[in-house]
Amino acid sequence: MDCDPNQPQPGTTPIIQIEGLRTQFDDVVVHDNLNLNINQGEIVSLVGGSGTGKTVLLRHMVGLTHPAAGSVRVLGEDICTTDPRQLQRLRTRWGMLFQQGALFSALTVFDNVAQPMRELRVLPKELIREAALMKLNMAGIGPEHALKMPSDLSGGMIKRVALARALALDPELLFLDEPTAGLDPNASESFVDLIRSLHQEMRLTVVMVTHDLDTLFALSSRVAVLADKHIIAYCEPGKVVEFKHPFIESFFRGERGLRAIEAMPDE
Amino acid sequence: MSQAASPTLHIEGTHTVRAAGHWQVGALAHGGIMQVLDAKLKSIPDIGTVHWDLSQIEALDTIGAQLLWNAWGRQRPSQLTLPPQYENFFHRLQETGRLQLKKPPKQHWYALARLKQFRLDMADHALGFIGLIGQLVLDLGRFAGDWRRGPWREISASIFHTGYQALGITALVGFLIGVVLSYLSAQQLHQFGGDIYLVNILGMSVIRELGPLLAAILVAGRSGSAITAQLGVMRVTEELDAMVVMGMQHGYRLIMPRVIALAISMPLLIVWTDAMALLGGMTAARTELGLTIKYFLRSLPDAVPLANYWIGLGKGVVFGGLIALVACHFGLRIKPNTESLGHGTTLSVVTAITIVILADAVFAIVFTNVGF
Numbered sequence: 357m358d359c360d361p362n363q364p365q366p367g368t369t370p371i372i373q374i375e376g377l378r379t380q381f382d383d384v385v386v387h388d389n390l391n392l393n394i395n396q397g398e399i400v401s402l403v404g405g406s407g408t409g410k411t412v413l414l415r416h417m418v419g420l421t422h423p424a425a426g427s428v429r430v431l432g433e434d435i436c437t438t439d440p441r442q443l444q445r446l447r448t449r450w451g452m453l454f455q456q457g458a459l460f461s462a463l464t465v466f467d468n469v470a471q472p473m474r475e476l477r478v479l480p481k482e483l484i485r486e487a488a489l490m491k492l493n494m495a496g497i498g499p500e501h502a503l504k505m506p507s508d509l510s511g512g513m514i515k516r517v518a519l520a521r522a523l524a525l526d527p528e529l530l531f532l533d534e535p536t537a538g539l540d541p542n543a544s545e546s547f548v549d550l551i552r553s554l555h556q557e558m559r560l561t562v563v564m565v566t567h568d569l570d571t572l573f574a575l576s577s578r579v580a581v582l583a584d585k586h587i588i589a590y591c592e593p594g595k596v597v598e599f600k601h602p603f604i605e606s607f608f609r610g611e612r613g614l615r616a617i618e619a620m621p622d623e
Numbered sequence: 624m625s626q627a628a629s630p631t632l633h634i635e636g637t638h639t640v641r642a643a644g645h646w647q648v649g650a651l652a653h654g655g656i657m658q659v660l661d662a663k664l665k666s667i668p669d670i671g672t673v674h675w676d677l678s679q680i681e682a683l684d685t686i687g688a689q690l691l692w693n694a695w696g697r698q699r700p701s702q703l704t705l706p707p708q709y710e711n712f713f714h715r716l717q718e719t720g721r722l723q724l725k726k727p728p729k730q731h732w733y734a735l736a737r738l739k740q741f742r743l744d745m746a747d748h749a750l751g752f753i754g755l756i757g758q759l760v761l762d763l764g765r766f767a768g769d770w771r772r773g774p775w776r777e778i779s780a781s782i783f784h785t786g787y788q789a790l791g792i793t794a795l796v797g798f799l800i801g802v803v804l805s806y807l808s809a810q811q812l813h814q815f816g817g818d819i820y821l822v823n824i825l826g827m828s829v830i831r832e833l834g835p836l837l838a839a840i841l842v843a844g845r846s847g848s849a850i851t852a853q854l855g856v857m858r859v860t861e862e863l864d865a866m867v868v869m870g871m872q873h874g875y876r877l878i879m880p881r882v883i884a885l886a887i888s889m890p891l892l893i894v895w896t897d898a899m900a901l902l903g904g905m906t907a908a909r910t911e912l913g914l915t916i917k918y919f920l921r922s923l924p925d926a927v928p929l930a931n932y933w934i935g936l937g938k939g940v941v942f943g944g945l946i947a948l949v950a951c952h953f954g955l956r957i958k959p960n961t962e963s964l965g966h967g968t969t970l971s972v973v974t975a976i977t978i979v980i981l982a983d984a985v986f987a988i989v990f991t992n993v994g995f
Contacts, residue, residue, distance in 0.1 A: 466724060478657045479651070483693060489724060490719065558684065
C-alpha cells in the first residue's frame with residue numbers, strides 16, 4: 357500500500373470520512389481539498405507543523421466548527437447537515453480530550469467525570485458514583501483526589517481527569533488533542549499503555565493530534581501527515597517515514613525522530 | 624448504523640438468568656429500560672447463587688458491566704458463563720474493589736461556624752482593603768517622584784474606557800431622571816403656587832446629590848464590573864503571576880492607573896450628567912409649568928450657591944477612587960475558576976454601590992452647613 361490518502365481501504369467502512377474539505381479564515385486558506393478516511397478500530401495520528409490546522413481538523417470532526425466547503429461524515433452522519441437531534445445522539449458516542457483539559461473549573465474532579473453520565477438522566481446515583489470513580493481509577497486518579505477542584509491539580513492530573521471525562525460514556529470514538537504534551541515521560545508512558553488497553557478492550561477508534569514521536573510510534577496504526585493544506589501521506593508509521601517530503605524529512609528524520617524510530621516496536 | 628438491541632434479562636426457571644442485547648450506556652439510556660432492568664434484577668430471588676449466562680450479550684461496556692457487578696453485590700457469582708472478550712471488565716472490577724468517595728463534612732446555613740467564618744471573611748476584606756489603600760499611597764508617592772516614567776498610557780486608556788465610553792449611558796439616564804424629577808416636583812409646587820421654586824429644587828438636588836450619585840452608580844456597574852472581570856481573568860490565565868515575575872507590580876501598573884483614571888473621569892462625567900439632568904428638567908418645566916429656559920438658566924446661579932458644585936465634583940473624585948479600589952480589591956481576590964469569577968464580579972459591583980452611598984452619607988454629614 358502506498359501513502360496516497362485518497363485511496364479508500366478495501367473491505368471496511370470508514371468511521372470518519374472527510375471529502376474535499378476546505379477551511380478558510382478570512383483570506384487565509386488552512387485546508388484545501390483535504391480527504392481522509394478513518395476505519396473503525398484504528399488509532400490514527402495527525403501530525404503537521406504548527407499552524408497547519410491539526411486542531412481545526414479535529415474540531416471539524418466533532419462539529420465545533422464547520423468547513424467552508426466539503427463534507428465531514430462521522431459514524432455515518434454528515435456533521436454539517438445532520439439534524440440537531442441526530443447530532444445530539446452522536447455526541448454521546450464520542451469523547452474528546454482537549455489540549456488544556458477544559459475541565460469545568462467550578463466542579464470537583466468527581467463531578468466533572470460524573471456530569472456526562474448525569475446528563476443522560478436515567479442512570480441511578482450509585483451506579484454513576486461507582487462508574488465515575490472507576491473511570492478515574494482507570495485513568496490513574498485515586499478516589500482521594502476525587503473531591504479536589506481542577507485548579508488544585510497538576511498539569512498531568514488535569515490530563516488524566518480530562519481523559520476520564522472523555523471516556524465517561526464509553527465512547528466508540530475518541531479524539532485526543534495533544535494527549536501527552538506537558539506530561540513527564542513516565543506519565544506519557546502510562547498514558548500510552550492506558551490508551552492501548554482501552555483500545556483493545558472497547559474496540560475504540562482513536563484520532564489524535566500529537567507531536568510526541570514516542571507516543572506516535574507506540575500507538576498509531578496509521579499516521580496522517582498534514583502539510584501544504586492537505587494530507588500528503590497517510591499510512592503505517594513505518595512507511596510514512598520513508599515518504600519523500602521536506603516536512604517529513606525534518607519531522608521524522610531529525611535526531612529525535614531517529615531515536616524514536618529505533619525504539620519502535622517490531623511488528 | 625442500526626439501532627442497538629435493547630439490553631434484556633431472561634429469568635429461566637429458578638436457577639438461570641440470561642442477559643442479552645447491548646449492555647452499553649447508549650442502549651441503557653433509552654427511555655424506561657433502566658426501570659425495567661431494575662425491577663427484573665430486584666425480582667431475582669438468590670442473586671448470588673443463580674447461574675448467570677452472559678453469552679448472549681452482543682456488546683458490553685464499563686457502565687453495563689458496573690450495573691451487573693452492582694447487582695451481584697460487588698462479587699463474582701459462583702456460576703457465571705462469561706465470554707472471554709468481556710473477562711477484562713469484570714477482572715478489573717474485582718481487582719479494584721469498591722472505591723469509596725469520602726463525603727465532605729456538610730455545613731448547614733444556620734451552623735454557628737458560618738457566623739465565625741463570616742466574621743473572619745469580613746476582617747480579611749477590611750485588612751485587604753486597608754492594605755490596598757496603603758499600597759496606593761506608596762505608589763502615588765513613587766509616581767510623584769518619577770512622573771516622567773509613570774504609567775501614562777494605562778491612565779489615558781482607562782480614562783477613555785471609563786469616561787468617554789460612558790457618555791452615552793450617563794446622558795440618557797441623567798436626562799430621564801431630570802424629566803421625572805421635574806414633572807413630580809412641578810405638580811406639587813403648582814398646588815400652592817410655588818412654581819418658580821422648581822429651579823431651586825431641581826438645581827440643588829441634581830447638582831449636589833443626584834448627579835454625582837447617578838453617575839457613580841452607573842460607573843460602578845459599568846467600569847467596576849469590567850475592572851473586576853479583567854483582573855479576574857488575568858488571574859485565571861496566570862497573567863498576574865507573569866507580571867510579578869517580570870517585575871511589574873500590580874499596584875503600580877494595574878491599580879494606581881485605574882484609580883487615577885476614575886478619579887479624573889468621574890468628576891467630568893458628573894459635570895456631564897448634571898448638565899443632562901438639568902436639560903431634562905428644563906424641558907419638562909417648560910412644557911409642564913411654562914418656565915422658559917432663559918429664566919431657568921438666569922435664576923440657577925442665585926438658587927444654587929457655587930459651593931454645591933464644588934461639593935459635587937469633590938464627591939466625583941472620591942467616588943471614582945473608591946469604585947476603582949473596590950473593583951481592584953475583588954478582582955485580585957478572584958480564584959482561578961469560573962464560579963469565583965462570577966461571584967467576585969457580583970460582589971464587587973454590590974460593594975462598590977454600597978460604599979458609594981455610604982461615602983455620600985458621610986459627605987452629607989460633613990458638609991451640612993456648606994452651600995445653603
